[in-house]
Amino acid sequence: MPADRQLWLGYSDGGEKITLDVGGAGTKSLLLGSRAGELAALVALSAKEAGTNPVILDLGGSLSKTMSGHFDTYDYRSFLYDSFRLEEPGAWHSQLAAAAYAVALDLTSEEESIVNAAAQVVASDGTLLSPVSLHDVLGKVEGFRGFYVDRLSGRIGALRLFDAVEDQSFQRLVQGNVLVDFHSAPYPQAGELAAVLFLAKLVALSHCSGRTGGLLLMTDADRVFRASPRVTHSDRLLRQLLGWPRDVMFSSGQQFNLNPLLLHAFPVTIYSSDAWHSQQRPVPRVLSGSFVLHDRRSGSSRSFASRRIPTKTADYAPARTGKYVSPELTRRILEMIESFPLSTPESIVAYVVQEFLPADADSALAALTRQGALILEPKNSGSGPKVFACTLTDSGRDLLKELGA
Numbered sequence: 001m002p003a004d005r006q007l008w009l010g011y012s013d014g015g016e017k018i019t020l021d022v023g024g025a026g027t028k029s030l031l032l033g034s035r036a037g038e039l040a041a042l043v044a045l046s047a048k049e050a051g052t053n054p055v056i057l058d059l060g061g062s063l064s065k066t067m068s069g070h071f072d073t074y075d076y077r078s079f080l081y082d083s084f085r086l087e088e089p090g091a092w093h094s095q096l097a098a099a100a101y102a103v104a105l106d107l108t109s110e111e112e113s114i115v116n117a118a119a120q121v122v123a124s125d126g127t128l129l130s131p132v133s134l135h136d137v138l139g140k141v142e143g144f145r146g147f148y149v150d151r152l153s154g155r156i157g158a159l160r161l162f163d164a165v166e167d168q169s170f171q172r173l174v175q176g177n178v179l180v181d182f183h184s185a186p187y188p189q190a191g192e193l194a195a196v197l198f199l200a201k202l203v204a205l206s207h208c209s210g211r212t213g214g215l216l217l218m219t220d221a222d223r224v225f226r227a228s229p230r231v232t233h234s235d236r237l238l239r240q241l242l243g244w245p246r247d248v249m250f251s252s253g254q255q256f257n258l259n260p261l262l263l264h265a266f267p268v269t270i271y272s273s274d275a276w277h278s279q280q281r282p283v284p285r286v287l288s289g290s291f292v293l294h295d296r297r298s299g300s301s302r303s304f305a306s307r308r309i310p311t312k313t314a315d316y317a318p319a320r321t322g323k324y325v326s327p328e329l330t331r332r333i334l335e336m337i338e339s340f341p342l343s344t345p346e347s348i349v350a351y352v353v354q355e356f357l358p359a360d361a362d363s364a365l366a367a368l369t370r371q372g373a374l375i376l377e378p379k380n381s382g383s384g385p386k387v388f389a390c391t392l393t394d395s396g397r398d399l400l401k402e403l404g405a
Helices: 036-049 062-066 077-083 092-104 109-125 132-141 146-157 170-175 188-211 238-244 260-265 273-277 327-339 345-352 357-372 396-400
Strands: 005-011 017-022 028-030 055-058 071-075 180-183 217-218 247-250 268-272 290-293 301-304 374-379 387-392
Touching: 017 036, 017 092, 028 036, 028 260, 036 217, 036 247, 036 268, 036 301, 055 062, 055 357, 062 180, 077 170, 077 188, 092 109, 092 146, 092 188, 092 238, 109 132, 109 146, 109 188, 132 146, 132 327, 170 180, 170 188, 170 217, 170 357, 188 217, 188 238, 217 374, 238 260, 238 273, 273 290, 301 345, 327 357, 327 387, 345 357, 357 374, 387 396
Parallel strands: 028 247, 028 268, 055 180, 055 217, 071 180, 217 247
Antiparallel strands: 005 017, 005 301, 268 290, 290 301, 374 387
16 A cells, blocks of 8 residues: 555644545554544545545444445455455464454463364364364364363354355455445354454455555454453454554444553544543543544644545445355255255254254255255155155265365
């Protein structure tokens, strides 16, 4: 990204334009206060106008509701499948992904080491670094056994209900001017894990290619980089972000819930007036409703009124048919067909209905049939008449292997 790009934020009391320089070695900035969502929209549009090709990870969904028309907007599931796919060098990416799991699950350094060891096994097998794959190998990792592995296995197993579509490559994210919405995740922790896995994949891609890309903006960052009560947390992913030569901005409406490392290490902070006045150190008073741009490097503080940001919404970029409805559901279906040659669609639905919705099971079967992973064919059922049962094709067996069976 070219150096010395300026983001136009608004006007000072004297009518002077207030801008923020980005580019070069990469500026790290925080957007704090009750109006952090408005600040994030301001920065996002200003970054696009300045030609920085921003990538926006909208964890809270606020920008997706007001700014989707300014960017190519995607549901997070469009990129989720590719976020599970390891990049070369695999060991480097898998360690970052383990750090992402540690962030989302608030793991200790010891627990992160167990996940990292499991991720190395997954990487060597060439499978996806999904919760399902990790859950399956946790008990088989050499050197780790007992209560802590069992407890960690249960926590990761609780994250198995992910919907993913093999639709978009992360190369589309690298191009920029993209808004990714995470608020449709089935539960909060799923969205948080997906967001940090996206961060890990973007850093891994940058490490492999040597290219940093444009501005990266994440909303509601306190949900993932939170003030953790665990003093043994490694913060490995956050430290990688701090040393990343890319412009990174995090917004948060709960500044005191943020990881203290962010508050001390990010040199630039833009406060809404309530956050500015709530600091523990004495600060000059500013008008209610205004913002303050504070640069810790120079010690300068400039208050300003935000320029007008036009709201513009649009439909999300269309997604192609998903590879599977749910990794775990798809794997269960494929395993049943592989183990029981006379499995019919009705018996498969009856088998999985205790854990999954019948409609999801029907959708998964229909998707697998469309994609040629299974076929229906008449089979002998012993002394009775022939039945139409499911048979895995070669692509179905490849998918079962990919899902970590």
